Amino acid sequence: MGTAAGVGAVGFNAAAHAADAAPGGSDLSRPPAGAPGSGGQFSLLRAEVTINDCEVDGKIPAELDGGFYATGPDPQYPRLPNNILFDGEGHVRMFRIQNGRVDYRTRYAKGERYQLQDKARRSLYPMYRNPYMDDPSVKGKSRATGNTHVINHKGMILALKEDSPPIAMDLNTLETVDAIFTFGGELPSTQPFTAHPKVCSLTGNLLGFGYEAEGLGSDVVSVFEIDKTTSKKLWETKIKVPYVGMIHDFGVSEKYVMFFCVPMTIDIPQMKRGGIHWSWDRSGKTYFGFFRRGGDGKDLKWFEGPTRSGTHTMGVFDDGKKLYFDTEITAGNPFPFMPNKDGSPPDFKGAESYLHRISVPLNGKAKSYDIEKLYPLSAPLPRQDDRYNTVPYRYGYAACPDPAVDRRAAGACYARMDLQTRTYKLWNAGTRISLAEPVFAPRSATSPEGEGYLMGIAYHLDQNLRSDLVILDAQRVEAGPIATVKLPVQASPQVHGLWVRGDLYPT
């Protein structure tokens, strides 16, 4: 296990990016924080927790009304040594904040996979996204874990994993209400559903996609829009991608749908040998593509670029001439715990992720995309005010190490970025804390962009991962938390989180 300073650098960064597991990212010889036995924030919990009226330091703003939800992999049964952190049943947690009080609750997303394993009392899906390794008894059953992200749809929490349909849970109790959620039959029960759908900023409708849409190894991506109230599919089209690879996120603007294809490619021979779904092609090109939203996809145009990766979208917009896609970019394999296709050793430096802006002309004959580095922040999980998913935006947020400090001593920070001035502000939580991805909560439904609160989980590395929820004024992050919700236990593992405003709860 690394020193506290090492694993404390950056929340999920540490789990996703092994470089961050080491002190300052300099000693690259250890496994990522959170690997089995490392003690990082991805350590197994396996206990559902309910705590009403949590202890609070400071004062919860009276106006803050809503719920902070998150999910992460928390395996029912310990992972095989050669499995990866991204496998495991989704453990969803909620901080319900209302009238200055905070109630905490966690429940597993109990999809078919969870239920079958619970009954068998053993692991039946032993390898990450590898159906060849599944126990024969689960052939044809859902592999959904709901361990990556959560969204709110019609008063439910949908727990998402990109290889499966959502698992639906009650917004208040987190009890599972539908193990295979298909939007009332609008989407096939076998169709993958992205962990990063977008809520249209203008209509509230839900835009999503599923890759490998027509079965294992399919190069077809299904793209669709779901009505926010009826759950009916408003349109759907199918496009083909240049090669079959991980498409973790995408971009949607008022007029366009965007994809960035990176060479984390499917590796069926590796799967048949008992390995994971992916391997990294160090010679693979990247492709940025877009097509008109609501259309048939026949206008899809791809722009080529060299080998790199970009996993998460921060925001997108166009100015009538060019389309802009803000994303975190790595020079190489973003997940060193995933193998390189050519058998080369992990490249931890190449896994460091920085925020970039990809741009392409809306018209013209360009064949390659342009790219520009936006910030010196190593921030693989950038977020925005989610009300701006599909429209121009100004502010971004992320967990990152302090770039002004040598990584060996850098503390874990929350950053607020101003895209208009290209400046940023940091709150440095210190070296004995690991910060999970933050979420932004607007002061009210109609507050201007950026007015509200930034919140996230601080795992105390010197307190056996006992965790706090820290709440900051998003306009003054550098001032530190205005309230700290103190859990007596480790918070469940987190990949992504969501803020649900109080006015969106069913009455």
Ligand SMILES: [Fe+2]
């Ligand atoms: Fe993600």
